[in-house]
Amino acid sequence: MNGDAPQRPQKFKKEDMAGLIAAEVEQLLARLDPDLKRPAIISAAKLAGVAATSYVFLSLKRQAALTTDLNDVADKLDSFIAEIAGVTRQELLAQRAADGGTTKPSKSPTPIPNPLSVVALHDWVGPSAGPTFLEENYGIPRSTLHRWQRRNEAIALLAGGKRHVFPLAQFVDGRPANGIADVSGVIGHSRLTWYWLSRPCDELDGYLPIDLLKMDRVQDVVQAARAYAKTVRLPENDPR
Structure with a gap:
């Protein structure tokens, strides 16, 4: 079997699978840390969905290459997140250490969307x-x-x-x-x-x-x- 062949027939389209994963991660984050702001939860869940789906859609050979050194992958993800946030990786790690690995509650409450609004x-x-x-x-x-x-x-x-x-x-x-x-x-x-x-x-x-x-x-x-x-x-x- 060719290692570069697709892993298996995909039941879902890539974007649909990413959405399903994001839905599960979104609920998990909200449950684990109620102090997280809603926009942060949504963004983090979308990132998780995209990352997980991208990995699943790789060939078996490329999946194996990534899995052999997950620490290196984690470092690259840290650098990627830091780049998006407009900071250096060192600044990101320093902030994480200062926060004790958790997100501090915001001093100003997150606006609550109106569930009775169809527009929202x-x-x-x-x-x-x-x-x-x-x-x-x-x-x-x-x-x-x-x-x-x-x-x-x-x-x-x-x-x-x-x-x-x-x-x-x-x-x-x-x-x-x-x-x-x-x-x-x-x-x-x-x-x-x-x-x-x-x-x-x-x-x-x-x-x-x-x-x-x-x-x-x-x-x-x-x-x-x-x-x-x-x-x-x-x-x-x-x-x-």
Whole structure:
């Protein structure tokens, strides 16, 4: 077998795979460090998605060449990040050491996007896709998606006109996480429901509620959703 041949037939396009990886990394970073600013989380997740996907799409021979010296790869990545940030690698490492390897909380709070604004949807929802993508890449028929949407078992967000998109992080093993319908029933608004599900929750020890639904901790999440629902007031005639 030629070592420069492709590793295997790719199920996803490169950009689609990068988006899926970024979605997972984004949620992980938000859970590990709630003090990270949202723009930093999104940028870091995108970088992780691009780096991981670029590696996966290499030939086996080139993957092996990189894997033999990961320390050298890490050094080059540090230099690359420093170049993007407009500093030297030494300055980047010095700042990291001064921070103890962590990011300090910002003195000024990060602006919170309005989950009820359709215009700002792309700023906070995370990676999402329409029925065509989900059918082709997840094997979910349109009829099934529409049934889940009608029953509030899957979150579908109005993205302009009559077009809906489905946040990808809600799916596990080709179907929505259990309990989404229960949370939707409590909060009563699809965009507000997803906004709450996809962010760290103090009542759930900083976990993302959607992650706990994937662990079948439905009762805990629904109880926290009830507490959250008491703190919000929906405007009348707001599109859902």
